[in-house]
Amino acid sequence: MPNRRIVIAALWLTLAPTSFAATPIHEFTLANGLKVLVREDHRAPVVVSQIWYKVGSSYEPTGLTGISHLLEHLMFKGTPAVPGGEFSRLIAANGGDENAFTSRDYTAYFQTLEKDRLEISFRLEADRMRHLLLRPEDVAKEAQVVAEERRLRTEDQPDALTQEQFNAAAYMTSPYRHPIIGWMQDIQAITIDDLKRWYQQWYAPNNATLVVVGDVDPAKVRALADQYFGPLAPSTLNPPRPAAEIPQRGERRIVVKTPAEVPFVTLGYKAPTLKTADEEWEPYALDVLDGILDGGGSSRLSRNLVRGSQVAAAAGTGYSLTSRLEELFVLVGNPAPGRSSADLEQALRAEVARLREEPIGADELARVVAQVVAGEVYQQDSMFYQGMRMGSLETIGLGWRKLDDYVQRIQAVTPEQVRTVARKYLTDDRLTVATLEPLPLDGRRPTAPGAAVDHAIR
Amino acid sequence: MPISTLFFSGVLAAVLLLASAVTAAVPAIQNWRTDNNVPVYFIPARELPMVDAQILFNAGSIHDGARPGLAMLTAALLEEGAGDWSADIIADRLDRVGARLGVSSRRDSAVISLRSLVDSRYLQPAVETVARLLKEPSFAPDAVERVRQQMLTGLQERAQSPGAIAQDAFFKALYGGHPYGSPPEGTTASLKGITRADIQGFHQRYYTSANAVIAIVGDLERPAAEQLAKALIGGLAKGEAIPLPPPAPLVSTSQTIRIPHPSSQTHILIGQIGVSRTDPDYYALYLGNHVLGGNGLVSQLSQEIREKRGLAYGAYSTFFPTRQAGPFLINLQTRNDQADTALQVAQTTLREFTANGPSAPVLEEARQNITGGFALDLAGNSKLAGALGLIAFHGLPLDYLQNYIPTMNGITLEQAKAAWQRHVRPDQLITVIVGGGQPAQTAPATSMPPTGPTAPSGSAQPTGS
Numbered sequence: 001m002p003n004r005r006i007v008i009a010a011l012w013l014t015l016a017p018t019s020f021a022a023t024p025i026h027e028f029t030l031a032n033g034l035k036v037l038v039r040e041d042h043r044a045p046v047v048v049s050q051i052w053y054k055v056g057s058s059y060e061p062t063g064l065t066g067i068s069h070l071l072e073h074l075m076f077k078g079t080p081a082v083p084g085g086e087f088s089r090l091i092a093a094n095g096g097d098e099n100a101f102t103s104r105d106y107t108a109y110f111q112t113l114e115k116d117r118l119e120i121s122f123r124l125e126a127d128r129m130r131h132l133l134l135r136p137e138d139v140a141k142e143a144q145v146v147a148e149e150r151r152l153r154t155e156d157q158p159d160a161l162t163q164e165q166f167n168a169a170a171y172m173t174s175p176y177r178h179p180i181i182g183w184m185q186d187i188q189a190i191t192i193d194d195l196k197r198w199y200q201q202w203y204a205p206n207n208a209t210l211v212v213v214g215d216v217d218p219a220k221v222r223a224l225a226d227q228y229f230g231p232l233a234p235s236t237l238n239p240p241r242p243a244a245e246i247p248q249r250g251e252r253r254i255v256v257k258t259p260a261e262v263p264f265v266t267l268g269y270k271a272p273t274l275k276t277a278d279e280e281w282e283p284y285a286l287d288v289l290d291g292i293l294d295g296g297g298s299s300r301l302s303r304n305l306v307r308g309s310q311v312a313a314a315a316g317t318g319y320s321l322t323s324r325l326e327e328l329f330v331l332v333g334n335p336a337p338g339r340s341s342a343d344l345e346q347a348l349r350a351e352v353a354r355l356r357e358e359p360i361g362a363d364e365l366a367r368v369v370a371q372v373v374a375g376e377v378y379q380q381d382s383m384f385y386q387g388m389r390m391g392s393l394e395t396i397g398l399g400w401r402k403l404d405d406y407v408q409r410i411q412a413v414t415p416e417q418v419r420t421v422a423r424k425y426l427t428d429d430r431l432t433v434a435t436l437e438p439l440p441l442d443g444r445r446p447t448a449p450g451a452a453v454d455h456a457i458r
Numbered sequence: 459m460p461i462s463t464l465f466f467s468g469v470l471a472a473v474l475l476l477a478s479a480v481t482a483a484v485p486a487i488q489n490w491r492t493d494n495n496v497p498v499y500f501i502p503a504r505e506l507p508m509v510d511a512q513i514l515f516n517a518g519s520i521h522d523g524a525r526p527g528l529a530m531l532t533a534a535l536l537e538e539g540a541g542d543w544s545a546d547i548i549a550d551r552l553d554r555v556g557a558r559l560g561v562s563s564r565r566d567s568a569v570i571s572l573r574s575l576v577d578s579r580y581l582q583p584a585v586e587t588v589a590r591l592l593k594e595p596s597f598a599p600d601a602v603e604r605v606r607q608q609m610l611t612g613l614q615e616r617a618q619s620p621g622a623i624a625q626d627a628f629f630k631a632l633y634g635g636h637p638y639g640s641p642p643e644g645t646t647a648s649l650k651g652i653t654r655a656d657i658q659g660f661h662q663r664y665y666t667s668a669n670a671v672i673a674i675v676g677d678l679e680r681p682a683a684e685q686l687a688k689a690l691i692g693g694l695a696k697g698e699a700i701p702l703p704p705p706a707p708l709v710s711t712s713q714t715i716r717i718p719h720p721s722s723q724t725h726i727l728i729g730q731i732g733v734s735r736t737d738p739d740y741y742a743l744y745l746g747n748h749v750l751g752g753n754g755l756v757s758q759l760s761q762e763i764r765e766k767r768g769l770a771y772g773a774y775s776t777f778f779p780t781r782q783a784g785p786f787l788i789n790l791q792t793r794n795d796q797a798d799t800a801l802q803v804a805q806t807t808l809r810e811f812t813a814n815g816p817s818a819p820v821l822e823e824a825r826q827n828i829t830g831g832f833a834l835d836l837a838g839n840s841k842l843a844g845a846l847g848l849i850a851f852h853g854l855p856l857d858y859l860q861n862y863i864p865t866m867n868g869i870t871l872e873q874a875k876a877a878w879q880r881h882v883r884p885d886q887l888i889t890v891i892v893g894g895g896q897p898a899q900t901a902p903a904t905s906m907p908p909t910g911p912t913a914p915s916g917s918a919q920p921t922g923s
Binding site for chain 2: 045
């Protein structure tokens with residue numbers, strides 16, 4: 001009986017997306033190659049402006065890891081027209097919110113402003129796209145700041161430290177093995193000439209996408225974009241070097257030892273994305289599989305591992321169908337008190353095995369679809385997220401329209417397809433396992449890895 | 459606007475633009491009481507077919523008494539069983555209509571938030587579920603045990619985090635035996651001792667209509683919003699309004715607490731007891747703090763510690779917006795061997811700011827950031843719901859949003875400086891320093907014995923870990 005109700009709910013949900021009008025999106029390209037996307041959202045008198053560059057840690061060669069992120073920091077350090085610190089001061093004094101982020105596949109800068117102030121954003125972003133100063137004293141200081149960021153986010157975070165080494169073990173030739181923030185030794189060794197070259201190579205209008213979401217008139221946005229970004233010269237772009245991962249030939253395992261209290265285990269299977277898949281439905285099937293394992297409190301990991309066998313204090317999965325290169329389908333968890341990492345690993349692998357063996361239930365599939373359909377409505381509440389989605393899809397090379405049919409694609413996935421991708425990709429020979437082995441915090445061992453790293457970077 | 463002047467006049471132009479655009483954007487709040495007397499705050503948002511509802515209870519860790527962690531454990535157990543529904547059934551009922559439930563527990567409040575599609579075919583099952591788990595949570599013994607274990611794991615995670623250790627030590631030194639000194643996450647000893655009867659008793663006493671407010675933002679007409687509020691909390695027992703504990707006594711001397719930890723960074727917290735969210739000086743202090751450390755890279759602490767010296771990734775200051783006087787706090791993290799330098803820079807920056815106040819142009823820019831950014835804080839249902847929840851919980855006036863910008867614009871430099879000097883006492887600071895790359899000690903050690911405040915008579919005495 002519960003099943004029957006669920007099926008009906010799913011039918012209703014298929015009708016939901018037609019009940020609200022699609023928001024108009026305007027696309028145009030300037031003569032210098034800058035692509036501009038404008039999405040109108042008139043709910044509040046606010047505008048989000050984001051500029052996306054096709055560069056990130058997956059473009060970096062060994063020895064220069066973290067250069068995209070370090071350059072992102074230095075983009076706030078001034079140009080001849082706008083001296084160091086002025087960028088942030090001007091945005092703040094205009095009531096704006098600003099920041100930037102670097103990922104494996106992109107680097108993006110954004111400002112959120114009251115709608116009439118879009119001009120200040122364009123003026124400042126256009127200026128620093130081509131005229132960054134890059135002074136030695138700023139580089140030295142900012143490398144220190146980034147080193148502190150790395151200590152805060154990675155060195156002193158046992159789970160993050162494990163995850164970083166896990167990536168380096170799972171990928172051998174793919175640049176996804178590099179941490180986005182970079183290895184500490186690279187952060188310290190990158191030179192100002194390296195940075196200048198990196199900036200010259202990637203910061204150009206024909207390697208960027210400008211995304212504007214908010215209470216704006218697209219014609220006026222176009223005029224402002226022409227005015228400020230139009231005069232910038234394009235660059236001759238060299239495509240990034242090939243960066244495919246060599247085929248994995250058998251399971252890999254690593255152990256990470258660091259002072260900690262709570263064990264942690266992470267499993268990753270090599271998996272295709274929309275950019276790399278043989279069959280286009282496969283990444284959508286993996287996305288559904290992701291929801292079956294970890295979509296909401298009714299998903300299998302919550303139901304079976306956290307509540308059922310109680311082997312996990314917490315467990316989750318991660319998969320991004322929009323990565324530029326081959327991905328990992330990741331399962332992570334902390335064992336519950338009294339249970340070991342080995343117990344948890346076994347339980348996670350048993351859940352994966354079950355996906356290879358049995359087709360998922362129609363009720364489970366309906367729940368995943370319901371969450372996807374509702375999620376598509378909820379995400380429209382965030383102008384920032386709308387911009388993120390268009391900007392990242394465009395930057396990765398999928399085109400900003402790629403997920404317009406996301407709901408329909410998810411609805412088209414069958415239980416048999418989910419089993420097929422599980423059998424094809426979630427196999428032991430494609431698996432890497434990393435386990436955090438906590439060392440005592442009270443130092444029954446003489447030197448802690450955290451302290452050793454600290455001395456090494458001096 | 460002429461291009462050549464914008465860099466110089468941008469700031470000035472910004473001020474002129476403000477009044478009209480932003481005033482028009484501020485939505486009016488509708489307010490009424492349900493039949494069982496719960497205040498409802500409602501803002502219609504008709505553009506997207508969704509609704510956000512937040513139910514806030516005066517049920518935070520401030521009421522933990524001798525059982526630190528009790529409020530958080532109670533809140534976490536709500537979705538783990540209600541009536542004859544198991545946790546699996548509750549999760550299934552919400553997931554299959556795409557609803558999202560959030561439960562959080564803080565020092566002052568327990569907040570239950572629901573996001574749903576607005577069509578009654580999805581909304582109604584979700585609302586029924588939330589209403590039932592608020593009214594008749596089952597607190598089944600196996601669920602109690604499981605969530606207790608999860609919270610114990612949470613404490614272990616805090617023990618490996620220098621930031622979390624520093625925060626717990628800071629609150630304890632600041633508030634001593636006052637309820638704000640008690641860690642919301644509990645202590646190992648306390649969590650192990652909490653019984654099912656304790657949890658049931660806590661729920662009965664605090665999850666009542668007399669202790670609740672509700673904030674709703676979404677695609678509803680007024681009658682539908684009234685129905686929604688009634689359906690969510692109409693079934694709650696009436697209960698008694700629980701008064702706040704008395705405010706904590708101020709710390710009268712400076713104190714430095716050092717806790718060794720094997721981390722590569724040292725976490726530094728500096729602060730003292732500040733003001734409550736409803737203190738008349740709150741706005742002036744917020745404005746002043748925007749200059750000192752509340753406005754990202756532009757603030758003085760960021761400028762001195764990060765931009766000029768490269769000592770930290772983040773350095774900021776904040777006044778916690780709590781019901782009773784909450785902490786004023788400066789927070790930064792730096793490589794172990796730089797800790798003393800960074801501490802000195804932070805102390806000097808605070809001392810000079812307190813003595814001299816902000817300069818007029820710097821104060822104006824901070825003000826422009828706050829007022830010019832006000833529309834950003836209200837853009838989208840999620841942000842509106844957050845603002846409305848704050849208004850509802852603190853009982854702020856219904857014209858709070860309309861008056862926010864005029865109030866900020868009315869604060870003079872002299873008032874901002876005077877308010878700061880009234881409340882910030884640089885000779886009475888608690889400083890907590892965690893890190894050093896040395897082994898942790900079995901019991902959190904301090905280089906100086908705590909000479910902190912004594913508990914006000916009649917307040918509960920939390921146990922330490």
